[in-house]
Every structure is written in structure tokens, then in C-alpha cells.
Amino acid sequence: MAAQSAAMSGKFQHLSLKPLVMTVLTFMLTLLLSIILVTLLLFAQHVFVDKRGMPTHPGLWMYLTNVRTYLQGLLHGNFGKTFNGLQVNSILVVAVRHSLQLLAVSVAVALPIGIAWGSLLVTVQRRWPRIMLDVFSTLALSLPSFVVLLLATQAVATFTQRTHIRLTYVQGYGLDRHLILPVAVLALRGAAFMARSLAVAQLDVLRQDWIRVARAKGLGGLHLWYRHILPALRLPLIGSTLGMLRVMVSGFVIVDYMYEWGGLGRQMLRIDFLNGIVAPESEVAAGATIMLVIFFVATDTLGRLFVTKADPRLRERMNEQ
Amino acid sequence: MSTYMPLPLVRRWRAVVFKVNATLLLGGILSILLMGCALAAPWLAPHDPNETLFRYNGTTLLPAPYPPGTAGMPLGSDSLWRDMWSRLLYGGRFTLLFCWVAALVRITLGTLVGLFAGWYGRVARVVDVIVGAWSAVPSLLFALVVITLGNTPGVLSGSLPRFLLIISLTGWTEAAVRCRIAVQGLRSEPFIEAAYAIGRGRLAVLFRHILPNLRDLLLVEIAYAGAAVLLLVGELAFLGIFVGATESMVVKGQLVDDPLYAEWGSMLAAGLRHRNSGVWLLLEPVIAFTLAILSFNLLADGLRRRR
Numbered sequence: 001m002a003a004q005s006a007a008m009s010g011k012f013q014h015l016s017l018k019p020l021v022m023t024v025l026t027f028m029l030t031l032l033l034s035i036i037l038v039t040l041l042l043f044a045q046h047v048f049v050d051k052r053g054m055p056t057h058p059g060l061w062m063y064l065t066n067v068r069t070y071l072q073g074l075l076h077g078n079f080g081k082t083f084n085g086l087q088v089n090s091i092l093v094v095a096v097r098h099s100l101q102l103l104a105v106s107v108a109v110a111l112p113i114g115i116a117w118g119s120l121l122v123t124v125q126r127r128w129p130r131i132m133l134d135v136f137s138t139l140a141l142s143l144p145s146f147v148v149l150l151l152a153t154q155a156v157a158t159f160t161q162r163t164h165i166r167l168t169y170v171q172g173y174g175l176d177r178h179l180i181l182p183v184a185v186l187a188l189r190g191a192a193f194m195a196r197s198l199a200v201a202q203l204d205v206l207r208q209d210w211i212r213v214a215r216a217k218g219l220g221g222l223h224l225w226y227r228h229i230l231p232a233l234r235l236p237l238i239g240s241t242l243g244m245l246r247v248m249v250s251g252f253v254i255v256d257y258m259y260e261w262g263g264l265g266r267q268m269l270r271i272d273f274l275n276g277i278v279a280p281e282s283e284v285a286a287g288a289t290i291m292l293v294i295f296f297v298a299t300d301t302l303g304r305l306f307v308t309k310a311d312p313r314l315r316e317r318m319n320e321q
Numbered sequence: 322m323s324t325y326m327p328l329p330l331v332r333r334w335r336a337v338v339f340k341v342n343a344t345l346l347l348g349g350i351l352s353i354l355l356m357g358c359a360l361a362a363p364w365l366a367p368h369d370p371n372e373t374l375f376r377y378n379g380t381t382l383l384p385a386p387y388p389p390g391t392a393g394m395p396l397g398s399d400s401l402w403r404d405m406w407s408r409l410l411y412g413g414r415f416t417l418l419f420c421w422v423a424a425l426v427r428i429t430l431g432t433l434v435g436l437f438a439g440w441y442g443r444v445a446r447v448v449d450v451i452v453g454a455w456s457a458v459p460s461l462l463f464a465l466v467v468i469t470l471g472n473t474p475g476v477l478s479g480s481l482p483r484f485l486l487i488i489s490l491t492g493w494t495e496a497a498v499r500c501r502i503a504v505q506g507l508r509s510e511p512f513i514e515a516a517y518a519i520g521r522g523r524l525a526v527l528f529r530h531i532l533p534n535l536r537d538l539l540l541v542e543i544a545y546a547g548a549a550v551l552l553l554v555g556e557l558a559f560l561g562i563f564v565g566a567t568e569s570m571v572v573k574g575q576l577v578d579d580p581l582y583a584e585w586g587s588m589l590a591a592g593l594r595h596r597n598s599g600v601w602l603l604l605e606p607v608i609a610f611t612l613a614i615l616s617f618n619l620l621a622d623g624l625r626r627r628r
Binding site for chain 1: 343344446449450451453454455456457458459460461462463465466467548552555556559560600603607610611614615618619622
């Protein structure tokens, strides 16, 4: 009976709750800390200017009171009001929807391209195509999002002006041709990141003995890739997808701002070049940033959970801790 | 019978030469070229970066900006009659130096945190939470808010020390995480146990045995951090914030920031504002930024492959 129970506990060891509890605890703490950090950061301007953006005497007490009031409101799901009296919650709902739409389409485009591109980086053996692929990957990773967007916008504008054919729009929100430019910019960078990290992981897998054995037995091409390489890439795939998401979200802020997509990035950078970053819109900026922070922390935690689930060694180590 | 024994120095050089890959070579050459041009700015630049160079058609002053290829101005002029080539060279001096200093500070901070988190297992989880929270705050927002903190409305400037401090304080988390993982890997190595066995203290082991073994990792991280700092400086410039901007003034209905230094960020911000007067005003600083970021990324990639 005891032996049977020991066997059962060994069998269900991977279902242990401890790693899950630790991950959730870490998630909650990280989230709390980052939200406090964002609030402290965004309301810091209140030490120097009042809620209407007018210069005031430095008031640390007022600043701390504002932060406390805001955090108390957050606990009740209230993100505050804008200077014009609009509810920040309603602005954020629209912004989150727009952002998720753009990110979802970009990920859907970038994921298959990144996987195929990563495989090409490893499998292409001819010298010049390989060099071209390498250079293109590094270029796609190195080009800042604003540069790609500027160049693309300029190219589209010139094309439309010369041919009178409207391929896409260069600004604005819409689930139609409006998507082409921002998705292309975000997906290019994301796919390049994914391709690079998958290529590194794939090179490691290709050096393994079982791949040599499979090759010696006559397997090759897509069959080898699908049956032996792809399953071994499960862990790096999760890691690179998360990395890709991070790269996309960090590029998203600028793309959203420049393209006027109406997402969280635009709300986060509510800058009027004449008025600077001033207090009246702090609530909107804070709300948008908190949404982005939640997204970042949740992605990280989900990634950790997936990786732990997929890697038995990591699972064991987490159980031991 | 005598055997050939190469000198240690020769052996070391040979190891260095044979470990160079194409990416490292390309990145290294590009980086050296860029930094060389920036350092040699006083000799390469035909004019002072702030000198106004007027061109006349007869007695009429030609309006700026002048296009590339204008006599004495190979890359044209900006909208204040200043030579773009000279400004790019002098600006590179400032921007690249700034970027390397910020990258060094980032990596120093990240390494210290990573060393202690990796070495003292108990603090690892706390450091994980802090690093997770810090890296969740978008660095662009962090820089943007703190740089403009305390400014009166309408002023998007930031002083050099404030810029340097804020840009160094963002982005150290990646280095900290990688360092922590590397230290955790090294902790159980036999040479560490040997160091303990001969009576070395914890800090001595950490700084005299572990830290030197992180050299290759840190070189890669510094190169990546250099590219990341440049990217952030570019993005901030894109939003109109650059090092040493003075108060914004409205000149003939247009908002103008008068920069204190010839710097790539200020050139990009000005180019964006005046791009309709001449596309080169925007294109030239953008190319400078892109080339520098590309070369540092190539350098980092090459160094990573060499490890």
C-alpha cells in the first residue's frame, strides 16, 4: 500500500501546487511593485505643477496624497477622470481593444514568418544566400521601429502620389487596409527576433546525436524537421514567442504614437509639444502604462508557467525549492 | 630534437585572430570607423558645427536648407545654414561617447545586482521580483517622464547629467538576469570550491574568481547595451526630447528647440520637424543612428558567437 502510494505520488509529482503558488505569488508581488513604481513615476510631476498644469511650489505631501488617492481608486477599479471630465476607464477600454487587435494580427503574421525564417537561417548552406539572410536579419533587428515606419510611410505616400493607387493608409485606425503598415513594421521586427533566437536553438538541436542517427538512417528534409527538430524546439519556441511579444510591445508604443492607431501607446505618450507632459492627463497616461505593465508581467508569468510545464528538469527543480 | 614553442603573446594573438568571425569583423570595422570619424571630427569636418554658412545668388541670400552637394557642404545644410556633415561628425563624438558611458553604467549596475543575486540564493527571489517590476515599466516612458520632471509646461529639455542618469537606470535588468544565471552556473564549478579550500573569503571569490569569468558575457552585454541606449536616444529624439535642449521658442509660428550641442538626437528632432523643407534633414541623422545601432548589434552578435 505504501509502495503504491509512493508510486502514485511520484506519478503525480508534476501536479504539485508549490511551483504554481510561488509563481502566482511572484506575479502578484511583481505586479504590485510595478504599479506602485508607475504611479510614483507618473505623478512625480505633481510635485512641480498642479492638476491644471500650472507651476506650483514643490509639494511632496500633495504628491503623496495624490498617489495614495489614485492607488485607492485603482483598488476599486476606478482609473480616475481626465481634465475634461471623461472617465479614464472608458478611454482605456477602447485603447486596450485597439492595442490587442493590432498585436494579435501582428503576432499571427510574425509567428509563421519567424519560424520559417529561423529554419532558413540554419538550413541554407549556399554562401551568398546565407550571407544575405544573415545581413537582412541583423538589419531587421537593428532598424529602429520609427525608422522603418518613417521609411514605409514615405514610400507609401510617394507611391500613392505618383500612381494614384491607394495601397494602404499612412495614419489612423481601422481593421482594413489601415492594418498593413503598422502590422508590417511590428511583424518585421518580431519575426526577425524570433528567427534569430530559433536559429540559435536549432543549431544546438542539429548538433545532437539523435539528429545524426536520424540522418544516418536516411531521414532528411521536411520529414526530419517535422518529426525530430520541431518537437525539440518546443521550449525555445515558447521562449522566443515571449521575447517576440516583448519586442513587439516595446515597438508598439512608437508605432501606435506615430500611426495614431488609438491604442495604449498613444495614450501613454500623451504629449502636447506646446505643453509637455503635464498633470491633466497623468491619469490617462498612468492607466495606459498600468495596462502595459500588466500585459508585460502577465506575459512573463505565463511564459514561466509554460516553460516549467514543458521542461521536466525545471519542474523538478521548482518542486525541490 | 627541438620542438617549436610559440611565445605566449603570439599564442594569444593567434587565438584572437582565429576566433574572429565575419559578423564580428564587420561589426568591429563599422564601429571603429564610426568612432574613428567621430574622434577625428576636428580634422575631418570642413566647418565648425555651429557656424552659419550663407550662400548668395548674386546679392540675394539663398534660403536654407541647402541640398546635399552644395559647394562646401557635401551633405547640405540644416535650416539654420549650418553644415550637416560637420554637425554629424561632431554630433557623433557627443552621442557615441554618451552612449558608451550610459552603457557602461547600465552594465556595471546590472553586473553588481546579478553577481549578488546569483551568489546569495536567498536574495535571488527578491531580486527576481524587483527586476521583473523594473523591466515591466517601459524604458521610453521612464526616461520621458523623469527627464522632463520639474520642467515648466512647454519645456521638453533635459540636462546632460539627468539624461545620463536616467538612461543608465533603464535597461540594466537584462544584464542582471544574464549575470545571475551565469553566476549560478559558475557557483558549483571545481575552481570555486578550490578557492574556498585555500581560504578565500566570499567577496574575494566573487570578485576575483567569478567576475573575471564573466568577461566574455559582459563584453557582449556592453555592445548590446550600447545599441539599446542609442535606440532609446533615437526614440526620445523622435518625440522631441534630446540632450541639452534649451527652452522651446516659437519662431515665425514654429516651435524651435535651440540645442546646446551638435548631437544626433537634436538633429533627428529638428529633421523630423523640418522634413518638408528637405528630406535629407531627416534622412542623414536617421542613417547615422541606424548605422551605429547596426554596427553595435553586429559587434555584439559576433562577440556572442565567439564565446
